[in-house]
Structure formats: structure tokens, C-alpha cells
Amino acid sequence: xxxxxxxxxxxxxxxxxxxxxxxxxxxxxxxxxxxxxxxxxxxxxxxxxxxxxxxxxxxxxxxxxxxxxxxxxxxxxxxxxxxxxxxxxxxxxxxxxxxxxxxxxxxxxxxxxxxxxxxxxxxxxxxxxxxxxxxxxxxxxxxxxxxxxxxxxxxxx
Numbered sequence: 001x002x003x004x005x006x007x008x009x010x011x012x013x014x015x016x017x018x019x020x021x022x023x024x025x026x027x028x029x030x031x032x033x034x035x036x037x038x039x040x041x042x043x044x045x046x047x048x049x050x051x052x053x054x055x056x057x058x059x060x061x062x063x064x065x066x067x068x069x070x071x072x073x074x075x076x077x078x079x080x081x082x083x084x085x086x087x088x089x090x091x092x093x094x095x096x097x098x099x100x101x102x103x104x105x106x107x108x109x110x111x112x113x114x115x116x117x118x119x120x121x122x123x124x125x126x127x128x129x130x131x132x133x134x135x136x137x138x139x140x141x142x143x144x145x146x147x148x149x150x151x152x153x154x155x156x157x
């Protein structure tokens with residue numbers, strides 16, 4: 001995970017977590033992942049190649065309540081452009097529906113058009129812009145930025 005994508009500034013540019021500088025950063029994240037799986041019916045997942053089992057990235061559901069969760073994805077740079085993001089996001093949308101999630105949403109930096117297209121392709125609708133809602137530490141550390149909020153309004157349908 002550290003070598004494949006978490007330490008790559010090209011990959012982490014538009015993410016809400018800082019580029020991992022050390023293996024300890026990734027180990028801390030893995031501890032968080034384990035705790036999410038203890039608390040909720042789902043959590044972070046790894047994305048692997050069906051062809052050879054290579055690690056491609058990660059995705060998951062971040063539960064806020066049993067009925068509301070957020071989702072997203074991150075892919076290693078060499079895995080961009082092959083449809084893995086669309087496949088991963090669609091899988092999380094479907095898992096959310098099976099898990100009883102009534103509201104599934106994803107946040108996207110306004111400058112990350114590729115991710116916005118993936119969200120739209122998977123049936124997420126743009127609800128609006130949340131002004132100054134989130135920090136993007138790899139773009140402007142310490143500054144709040146606007147985010148686009150997309151939602152799968154009825155993941156069960």
C-alpha cells in the first residue's frame with residue numbers, strides 16, 4: 001500500500017489525507033481500517049487485479065450511522081484509466097444498498113474532473129458545492145476548500 005499508492009504525490013493530490021511519508025503512516029491507517037471493520041458491517045477494501053492479484057488501490061464504505069455512509073477510492077498511478085475506479089465505486093454503491101444504507105455520498109475536489117465523471121457514471125448526482133468544507137492537505141495544507149457533494153439518492157433502487 002505504501003509503495004503502490006499511499007506515498008505517491010500524483011495519486012494523493014486530491015485526497016483528504018496527507019501523502020504517507022513513512023511506513024508508520026500506512027500502519028496507522030491499517031489500524032484505523034481494522035477498527036472500522038469491528039464497528040460496522042463494512043469498511044475499507046483493497047482493490048486487486050483479477051488477472052494477477054496485484055494491488056491496484058483501495059475503496060470502501062465509511063459509516064457515519066447505520067443508514068449513512070461515504071465512499072471513495074484511490075488507485076495506484078499505473079492503474080488509472082482502466083475502469084477500476086468505476087468498478088470499485090459501483091461495487092461500493094451496491095454493497096451500501098445491501099447493507100441498509102439509505103444515504104451514500106462521496107466528496108470530490110472541484111478540480112478533479114476525472115473523479116467527478118466516475119461518480120456520475122456510477123449514478124451519483126451532484127447535490128451541490130459545500131463551501132470551505134474540507135482540507136486537501138496535499139494541495140494547500142491547513143486551508144479549507146470547497147468540495148462537490150455527490151449522492152446516490154436511493155442506493156436500493
